[in-house]
Amino acid sequence: xxxxxxxxAARKGIETPEMKKAxxxxxxxxxxxxEGLAAGKIALPANRNHLSLQAAAIGAGLKTKIxxxxxxxxxxxxxEEEMRKxxxxxxxxxxxxxxxxxxxxxxxFRKALLAISPAMIGTVPVYDAMxxxxxELSEITVAEFLxxxxxxxxxxxxxxxxHAGIRRTTLERLRKTPxxxxxxxxxxxxxxxxxxxxxxxxxxxxxFDEVLDICREYDxxxxxxxxxxPGSINDASDACQLExxxxxxxxxxxxxxxxxxxxxxxxxxxxxxxxEANVLLQKKLCHSAPFYVLGPLVSDIAPGxxxxxxxIGGAIAAAAGADFLCYVTPxxxxxxxxxxDMAEGIIAARIAAxxxxxxxxxxxxxxWDWQMSKARAxxxxxxxxxxxxDPEKARRYRAESSPELEDSCTMCGQSCALxxxxxx
Amino acid sequence: xxxxxxxxAARKGIETPEMKKAxxxxxxxxxxxxEGLAAGKIALPANRNHLSLQAAAIGAGLKTKIxxxxxxxxxxxxxEEEMRKxxxxxxxxxxxxxxxxxxxxxxxFRKALLAISPAMIGTVPVYDAMxxxxxELSEITVAEFLxxxxxxxxxxxxxxxxHAGIRRTTLERLRKTPxxxxxxxxxxxxxxxxxxxxxxxxxxxxxFDEVLDICREYDxxxxxxxxxxPGSINDASDACQLExxxxxxxxxxxxxxxxxxxxxxxxxxxxxxxxEANVLLQKKLCHSAPFYVLGPLVSDIAPGxxxxxxxIGGAIAAAAGADFLCYVTPxxxxxxxxxxDMAEGIIAARIAAxxxxxxxxxxxxxxWDWQMSKARAxxxxxxxxxxxxDPEKARRYRAESSPELEDSCTMCGQSCALxxxxxx
Numbered sequence: 149x150x151x152x153x154x155x156x157a158a159r160k161g162i163e164t165p166e167m168k169k170a171x172x173x174x175x176x177x178x179x180x181x182x183e184g185l186a187a188g189k190i191a192l193p194a195n196r197n198h199l200s201l202q203a204a205a206i207g208a209g210l211k212t213k214i215x216x217x218x219x220x221x222x223x224x225x226x227x228e229e230e231m232r233k234x235x236x237x238x239x240x241x242x243x244x245x246x247x248x249x250x251x252x253x254x255x256x257f258r259k260a261l262l263a264i265s266p267a268m269i270g271t272v273p274v275y276d277a278m279x280x281x282x283x284e285l286s287e288i289t290v291a292e293f294l295x296x297x298x299x300x301x302x303x304x305x306x307x308x309x310x311h312a313g314i315r316r317t318t319l320e321r322l323r324k325t326p327x328x329x330x331x332x333x334x335x336x337x338x339x340x341x342x343x344x345x346x347x348x349x350x351x352x353x354x355x356f357d358e359v360l361d362i363c364r365e366y367d368x369x370x371x372x373x374x375x376x377x378p379g380s381i382n383d384a385s386d387a388c389q390l391e392x393x394x395x396x397x398x399x400x401x402x403x404x405x406x407x408x409x410x411x412x413x414x415x416x417x418x419x420x421x422x423x424e425a426n427v428l429l430q431k432k433l434c435h436s437a438p439f440y441v442l443g444p445l446v447s448d449i450a451p452g453x454x455x456x457x458x459x460i461g462g463a464i465a466a467a468a469g470a471d472f473l474c475y476v477t478p479x480x481x482x483x484x485x486x487x488x489d490m491a492e493g494i495i496a497a498r499i500a501a502x503x504x505x506x507x508x509x510x511x512x513x514x515x516w517d518w519q520m521s522k523a524r525a526x527x528x529x530x531x532x533x534x535x536x537x538d539p540e541k542a543r544r545y546r547a548e549s550s551p552e553l554e555d556s557c558t559m560c561g562q563s564c565a566l567x568x569x570x571x572x
Numbered sequence: 573x574x575x576x577x578x579x580x581a582a583r584k585g586i587e588t589p590e591m592k593k594a595x596x597x598x599x600x601x602x603x604x605x606x607e608g609l610a611a612g613k614i615a616l617p618a619n620r621n622h623l624s625l626q627a628a629a630i631g632a633g634l635k636t637k638i639x640x641x642x643x644x645x646x647x648x649x650x651x652e653e654e655m656r657k658x659x660x661x662x663x664x665x666x667x668x669x670x671x672x673x674x675x676x677x678x679x680x681f682r683k684a685l686l687a688i689s690p691a692m693i694g695t696v697p698v699y700d701a702m703x704x705x706x707x708e709l710s711e712i713t714v715a716e717f718l719x720x721x722x723x724x725x726x727x728x729x730x731x732x733x734x735h736a737g738i739r740r741t742t743l744e745r746l747r748k749t750p751x752x753x754x755x756x757x758x759x760x761x762x763x764x765x766x767x768x769x770x771x772x773x774x775x776x777x778x779x780f781d782e783v784l785d786i787c788r789e790y791d792x793x794x795x796x797x798x799x800x801x802p803g804s805i806n807d808a809s810d811a812c813q814l815e816x817x818x819x820x821x822x823x824x825x826x827x828x829x830x831x832x833x834x835x836x837x838x839x840x841x842x843x844x845x846x847x848e849a850n851v852l853l854q855k856k857l858c859h860s861a862p863f864y865v866l867g868p869l870v871s872d873i874a875p876g877x878x879x880x881x882x883x884i885g886g887a888i889a890a891a892a893g894a895d896f897l898c899y900v901t902p903x904x905x906x907x908x909x910x911x912x913d914m915a916e917g918i919i920a921a922r923i924a925a926x927x928x929x930x931x932x933x934x935x936x937x938x939x940w941d942w943q944m945s946k947a948r949a950x951x952x953x954x955x956x957x958x959x960x961x962d963p964e965k966a967r968r969y970r971a972e973s974s975p976e977l978e979d980s981c982t983m984c985g986q987s988c989a990l991x992x993x994x995x996x
Contacts, residue, residue, distance in 0.1 A: 223982035337989035380945030421931035452965035483973035521804030541876035549907035558647035565761035
């Protein structure tokens with residue numbers, strides 16, 4: 149092959165099998181996808197060692213994608229249970245899965261996941277470092293960090309969160325303009341600790357070229373982590389967050405020079421009225437690279453319901469141009485999600501993504517709604533169930549409350565508006 | 573008393589006990605409230621016969637309010653069960669309850685509700701007409717419709733949905749520019765049927781002055797119903813919807829001439845990107861009268877999850893200026909909500925309202941979030957539970973999954989960012 153990455157292929161005018169697959173899935177012209185990849189507006193995470201992958205692309209003019217987080221950890225070490233989550237997530241149409249494993253047989257789990265997943269797989273190497281190396285964080289060397297990245301890349305991971313934008317200057321910034329919730333990025337906080345203990349620069353920033361070389365070799369898409377994402381609406385859009393975003397923009401250009409694909413991670417907690425401006429800034433400062441947001445959560449006060457606070461923020465962000473939504477479950481801020489939490493989180497994220505695709509005017513997006521509403525107007529319950537985002541729940545809800553009139557529901561009974569208008 | 577309605581009092585410069593109570597609750601100057609009432613930008617639904625009322629206001633510069641629907645019907649006739657919903661709704665801080673009873677001992681239920689509810693109470697007299705009069709819809713006379721309105725007013729109802737904006741011309745409009753989902757307003761469809769069967773104009777439009785006289789007498793706030801609200805995103809912002817909105821604007825001025833207070837009801841199903849324009853149009857065409865929205869639901873495909881589709885739309889609408897959100901439960905489009913559905917619907921609506929209040933910059937709105945995030949930064953779990961919108965769920969979620977480290981949670985364990993930053 150005369151290319152290392154999908155970006156390089158696109159820039160050379162080569163049509164790869166992954167581009168063809170992704171364009172077909174998406175219903176767009178291959179040319180459109182190729183140009184978007186070359187310009188960096190689209191990413192096609194497809195590690196050459198992820199053999200079970202059914203390639204899909206993320207970015208401008210494409211369907212909003214959703215990601216599901218899972219993985220084994222000290223508090224949740226049952227590998228079989230996590231693999232059941234994987235199966236369920238795939239069944240529920242997750243576009244991507246991030247394996248956040250940080251303790252136990254992380255490589256075994258990662259390999260098992262990559263062996264079966266047609267969805268793209270992401271990881272956060274810094275999470276895995278301590279578990280994989282079985283060392284205290286501050287004792288991990290730069291070479292060892294890079295070794296973990298290389299191991300993940302060789303295993304076939306399609307995209308990796310690398311918190312290269314947080315630096316020693318960030319620690320000064322935090323002292324100058326203090327935050328209510330400091331750093332809430334797990335990887336970001338680990339790197340702060342490492343930097344402070346070792347009195348050294350963030351290794352992923354300092355040795356960014358080495359990271360790029362690994363990514364280029366396997367075609368790992370860099371997901372530049374937002375270590376400084378606001379953890380409370382109070383901290384949103386502050387200097388700390390924006391200084392990091394500027395750095396991520398600089399790093400994007402460096403990655404593109406080596407033809408490494410990039411997506412940019414984003415907030416976080418954020419008042420509803422600041423979301424659109426944040427998407428605009430990300431697109432401007434990061435040269436239109438795809439935007440991957442965690443939320444944003446539009447309020448801090450709803451633990452147990454953060455799938456809702458983030459569905460609100462995610463829908464607005466994606467309608468404004470964000471391309472990729474990380475799901476948030478009802479367990480956020482409280483515990484690791486159960487299988488049921490995961491399912492609720494996926495549905496909420498899919499609703500947000502779909503609502504945004506309608507708002508963006510994505511061709512065909514509202515066709516699903518049209519079919520559903522046609523079935524509603526015809527009181528065709530069987531079609532409504534089949535078209536529902538969760539057919540099982542829709543069916544169960546109706547079955548639990550039988551209406552007097554078979555074609556209506558117990559909400560309005562004989563006063564059903566659609567029924568009355570139909571009979572007019 | 574030398575005034576009939578709160579609006580009349582405000583225009584005469586009178587400070588009523590209800591204004592004082594509402595201003596105090598809201599933390600605004602009485603003068604501000606009074607001027608808003610006089611201008612019609614604020615409504616203070618307070619029927620002089622609703623003796624248990626703790627008055628609250630709706631409108632510009634005030635907290636976004638939420639309404640809960642319930643009531644007895646043919647398919648759900650258990651009065652005790654509905655009264656349990658009332659108690660739960662009040663406990664969960666519903667600002668208003670609409671009693672949509674349409675079958676059985678509707679007056680008995682309404683009176684029981686009004687006797688105990690400190691929250692404002694709304695009804696839809698046309699729902700009750702058939703049940704109360706025990707007659708076929710088309711046989712109900714104009715005088716009888718007005719009699720039902722008068723009965724509700726005398727009983728103490730604070731606001732009433734009156735579908736006065738739908739007219740015979742609407743039926744022509746529906747033939748000229750057909751919709752996917754016709755009319756989905758229950759009251760609207762009933763009135764269409766009545767108009768067609770009797771070959772007569774909508775009695776609430778034709779005899780609007782008589783309705784106003786009743787409202788003025790008891791100080792019932794008119795909630796002008798949007799019979800033509802879109803029932804699918806396909807039908808949003810169409811001629812049918814906007815013609816009715818223009819009529820509602822005309823009727824608003826007629827109501828204000830008699831010092832009757834007005835709020836305007838709004839959609840419905842609506843693509844996310846059309847919501848802001850719709851709020852703007854409502855405010856313009858209806859002379860800044862408070863806006864009361866049902867949703868909007870940003871997609872049609874999520875029966876079982878319409879508390880989420882409407883939380884997305886409601887938050888955006890309220891941030892853009894809508895003042896009052898009607899809750900939507902997971903049961904929407906499927907059945908009457910259970911107690912659990914109601915609770916989920918209330919939480920989702922409260923999240924949307926609160927997120928919007930933050931976005932609007934309402935003084936004090938983000939204080940709650942600040943307190944929560946402060947507790948988070950301090951890993952003060954007890955305070956987090958107390959501040960949570962649903963303390964019971966937050967507590968239960970965490971209890972079900974004990975972390976290895978007591979101050980962290982199972983999501984991140986020893987890698988908890990806030991814990992690590994605190995220890996830095």
